[in-house]
Every structure is written in C-alpha cells, then in structure tokens.
Amino acid sequence: MASSVTWDTLRQLAGFRAAKGYAISLYLDLHPSDSPTAGDAATRINSLVDQGAKSNGANRGDQTHEQRVGLREDFERIKHFFSEEFDRDGAHGVAVFCAGLDNVWEALPLSEPVPDEIKVGRDLYLAPLVPLVGRGEGAVVAHVGRELGLLYRLRAGKLEKIADLSEEQPGQHDQGGWSQARYQRHIDELAKNHLKTVAGELERQLRRLQFPGVVVVCPEELKSEFGAVLTAEARNAIVGWTTAESHASPTELYEVSQPVLEKWHRQRESQLVERWKDEAGRGGRAASGWEETLESASDGRVECLVFQEGVEHSACQCPACGRVSVNGGRCPLDGTEMEQRDEGLDLAVHQVLAHGGQVLALRHGSDLDPVGGIAAILRY
Numbered sequence: 154m155a156s157s158v159t160w161d162t163l164r165q166l167a168g169f170r171a172a173k174g175y176a177i178s179l180y181l182d183l184h185p186s187d188s189p190t191a192g193d194a195a196t197r198i199n200s201l202v203d204q205g206a207k208s209n210g211a212n213r214g215d216q217t218h219e220q221r222v223g224l225r226e227d228f229e230r231i232k233h234f235f236s237e238e239f240d241r242d243g244a245h246g247v248a249v250f251c252a253g254l255d256n257v258w259e260a261l262p263l264s265e266p267v268p269d270e271i272k273v274g275r276d277l278y279l280a281p282l283v284p285l286v287g288r289g290e291g292a293v294v295a296h297v298g299r300e301l302g303l304l305y306r307l308r309a310g311k312l313e314k315i316a317d318l319s320e321e322q323p324g325q326h327d328q329g330g331w332s333q334a335r336y337q338r339h340i341d342e343l344a345k346n347h348l349k350t351v352a353g354e355l356e357r358q359l360r361r362l363q364f365p366g367v368v369v370v371c372p373e374e375l376k377s378e379f380g381a382v383l384t385a386e387a388r389n390a391i392v393g394w395t396t397a398e399s400h401a402s403p404t405e406l407y408e409v410s411q412p413v414l415e416k417w418h419r420q421r422e423s424q425l426v427e428r429w430k431d432e433a434g435r436g437g438r439a440a441s442g443w444e445e446t447l448e449s450a451s452d453g454r455v456e457c458l459v460f461q462e463g464v465e466h467s468a469c470q471c472p473a474c475g476r477v478s479v480n481g482g483r484c485p486l487d488g489t490e491m492e493q494r495d496e497g498l499d500l501a502v503h504q505v506l507a508h509g510g511q512v513l514a515l516r517h518g519s520d521l522d523p524v525g526g527i528a529a530i531l532r533y
Contacts, residue, residue, distance in 0.1 A: 158248070158261050158282050159291045161363065166250065166259065167506035170475075171275045174223040174254030175216075177205060178278035179231060181247050184266040198235045201271045202228050210273030223254040224273070234260065243311055250277050264290055264310035272496070279506075280499040284462055284514035292392070293362065294410050295355055297371040297379055298399050299344040302351035304358055305403060306365075307410075312403040315358060318351050345378070352382045359390055366392040366417060368410040370401070392417035419517055425459055426520045429528050438531040441524040443468070443497060444479045450504035451476045455529045457511040458501060461519065464526030468497030477504060501527070 169176070179201060183194065205211060211224050231251055239247070239260075246263035265285055272278035294312055296303040302318030359367065367390045371379055376394055383391075393413035397406055432439035438456075440449040443466045449455050469491035470477045471484035477500040481491045494500060505512055510532075515521065521528055 158263065158286055159365075160286055162261070163279060163282060163286060164506050166277050166279055167503050169252075169255075169257060169277055171252045171255050171257075174220045174227075174252055175210065175273055175275065176250065176252035176255070176257065176277050177224070177227050177231065178270075178272045178274075179205070179249045179251075180267045180270045180281050181249075182245075182266045182269055183241055183247060183263075184245050194241075195236065197269055198232060201269055202232055205271035205273055208271070208273050220254065227251045227253045230258075245310055248282060262308070264307070276499075276503060278496065278499055280496065280502050283502055283512050284516065286512075291362070292366045292368060292410075292414060293355070293358060293390075294406055295351070295367060295369045295371075296397070296401065296406055297348070297351055297369060297375065299347065299375065301399055302347065302354070304351075304355060305406065306362070307407070310407075312407050312410075314403070316354050318347075318354055320347060345382075348375075348379050349382045352379065352384075352387065356384055356387045359387060364390050366390060366414065368392060368413045369394050370397045370406055370409060372396060422513065422515050422517055425457060425513055425530070426515070426518065429459060429530050430520070432530060433528070438533060440529040440531060443525050443527055446527050446529045447477050447479055447497065447501055447504075449529055449531055450501045450508075450510075451478070453504075453508035453510075454531045454533060455505045455508065455510040456532045457513060457530045458505040459513050459515060459521065459528050459530070460498060460501075461515045461521050461526040464498060464521075465495075466497040466525065466527075467493065467495050468500050470494050470500055475504075477501065498527070505529075 181194065181198065181201070206228055230253065231249055234249065242262065244262035245265050246267040248261045248263060248267070250257060250259040263285055267281045270281065290307060292307045294305040294307065296305070300320055303314065304316040305312035306315050359365070364386070369379065369391055371394070373396060380388060393416065395409045395413050397409050429439050433441055440446045440455070446458070447468055450458065468477050468479055469481045471487065471489050472492050473487050473489040474484060476484055476486055478491065481493065483489065484491055502512055
C-alpha cells in the first residue's frame with residue numbers, strides 16, 4: 154500500500170482535477186470495534202460503492218458514455234482492491250482515490266479512524282484527511298543512547314525504522330594496559346562521536362522529510378549532551394523529549410511519544426487561535442466565518458485555515474475557474490453560473506492548499522463557535 158498521508162501528499166492530491174473522467178474518494182473506518190473481521194469491512198465496502206454509484210456526482214446529466222463506463226470500472230477496481238489486495242496491517246482507517254480515465258490511483262493507510270464516506274466529482278474529497286496531518290503523522294522518533302541510535306517515522310499509527318546507527322562500545326575487558334581514567338576518557342569520546350553521528354543522520358533525515366516534528370527518546374542525563382551536538386534547525390524541529398528503556402520496542406516507543414505529540418498539538422492549536430483572536434480583534438489580517446473565509450481562500454490570501462472538527466457548510470463553486478463562495482449566482486470573475494456544493498469545508502481546504510497555505514483542524518476548545526467553526530489568518 155502507498156505511504157500514509159503527509160502535507161506533501163495532501164498538496165499533490167489537492168492539485169489534481171479530473172480532466173477526462175470523474176474522481177472517486179472513499180474513506181473506510183477500520184477501527185477494530187467497527188471492523189473486527191475482513192467480512193465486516195467487505196460488507197461496508199460494497200454498501201459504500203453502491204452508495205457512490207447512485208450518488209448525484211456519479212449520475213450527472215452531462216456525462217459522456219466513456220465517463221459512465223470509466224466510473225463503473227473504477228467502482229469495480231475499488232471492490233477488487235479490498236477483496237484481493239488490501240492488507241490493513243494495523244491501520245485504523247483507509248482512504249482510496251481513484252480516477253481511472255486520468256490514471257490516478259492512491260490508497261492511504263490512516264493512523265486514526267475516519268467515518269465511512271464516498272464522494273464522486275472532478276476534485277478529490279480531502280477534508281477528512283486534514284485532522285490526521287500535523288497530529289504526529291510523519292513525525293520522527295529518535296531513540297538515542299550512548300550506544301543507541303534508532304530513527305523511526307510515524308506512519309498510520311506505527312513506527313517504521315528509517316535508520317539504525319546503534320553501535321556497541323568497548324567493555325571493561327577491552328581496557329588492556331590503559332589506566333582507568335584514560336580508558337574512561339576514551340569511552341566518553343566514543344560516545345560523544347556516536348551522538349554526533351546520530352545527530353548528523355537525524356538532520357539528514359529531517360531535510361529529506363522537510364522537517365517534520367521530532368520526539369527524542371533518551372535518558373534524562375543525556376538530554377543536554379545530545380542537544381549540544383544538534384544544529385539549530387534540528388533543535389527547532391524537536392517538539393518534546395521523553396524516556397524509555399533502551400530495549401523498548403517500536404510499539405512502546407509509539408506509546409511514550411503520543412502524549413508528547415498530543416501536547417505539542419494542543420499548544421499549536423492554542424497559539425494559532427490566540428493569534429487569530431488578536432488579528433480579528435483589531436481588524437487585522439483575519440477572516441471570520443464561512444463567507445469571509447471562503448472569499449479569502451479563493452483570493453489566495455489565507456496563510457492558515459483553522460476549523461473545528463466536524464463543521465460543515467454548503468457553498469458554491471464556479472465550474473470554470475474554481476472560485477468558491479457562500480453565495481450563488483454568477484461567478485464575479487468570469488460570469489459562469491456557480492454550482493451548489495454540500496462540502497464547503499473541502500472547497501476551502503482545496504483553495505488554501507492550492508495557494509500554498511496551511512490548514513489546521515482544531516480538536517480542542519470551542520473558540521470558533523461564534524463564527525461558525527471556521528476562520529483564517531491572512532497573509533495580507
């Protein structure tokens with residue numbers, strides 16, 4: 154299965170718009186309490202596919218014969234994937250995007266459950282993915298010791314090893330004719346060089362992965378020593394420190410890292426909401442509510458879109474230029490009749506990502522209730 158969702162993945166998906174056919178976006182909840190067996194998941198897949206085939210998006214009056222045939226083949230491809238190819242491998246959810254006529258197929262394991270949903274349209278339906286990104290998905294966990302150097306990346310609720318720099322240091326039997334003090338200095342120097350090697354590889358991986366958040370798992374007495382050999386960029390990427398046994402398994406490391414990542418996300422939420430409040434309070438670079446936010450997103454002015462999980466609002470979109478608005482009628486840019494859409498949040502997400510902005514789903518607090526659960530910090 155393809156790699157799990159990251160901001161890069163989301164931006165790539167947001168940049169796609171079906172030109173020849175239509176795109177299917179399917180989300181399936183795989184939490185063990187909802188899908189304890191493969192049969193349970195298969196039943197729900199068949200139901201979702203039937204629902205998608207009967208949806209308005211799959212039965213537009215302006216579809217060509219080729220597009221209708223393409224959709225039928227895509228629905229069959231999705232069912233075949235789940236019956237013959239899919240391996241849940243601990244994932245709590247999965248997102249599948251398919252647009253056969255445009256040669257698009259993407260299957261993403263998810264670290265958290267998502268509601269069962271299926272959408273058919275020109276664009277991919279991405280809003281359900283946003284809450285999963287930035288909550289640690291894609292984060293790096295560095296398990297560090299005087300001999301230990303393991304780097305993991307968090308994908309779909311599991312830690313995948315991306316580097317192993319562990320090395321065994323000499324023991325007392327290797328002391329030879331050295332004095333105890335000289336031998337200890339030698340051991341300390343080896344340990345310091347080892348930490349420098351781990352720090353260098355950590356920075357290399359962070360650059361490759363475009364600097365995700367980092368949780369460092371190491372003994373408390375090693376924290377300052379390891380921090381001292383990190384570059385400023387690597388130190389700035391660290392979202393928290395914690396401890397674990399040197400022989401901790403990836404599952405155990407995941408468990409000790411989760412509270413650190415959750416605390417980091419809470420702090421990030423709070424900082425962004427306070428920044429929005431400050432800007433909105435003095436009439437600065439802020440948008441509040443659906444109308445202002447959608448207009449700002451269409452204009453490419455949104456630096457960061459902020460919304461409370463679960464909010465939704467209908468909106469309108471110009472089929473020609475893609476501009477979105479709460480109001481219908483004719484597009485103010487090209488005069489094309491705007492089309493009604495139920496997924497206003499998804500439209501906002503697409504616009505913001507397409508213009509290089511950030512998106513944050515708020516899991517905690519209700520500060521945005523007075524403005525309909527959605528707002529934005531603007532570039533200008």
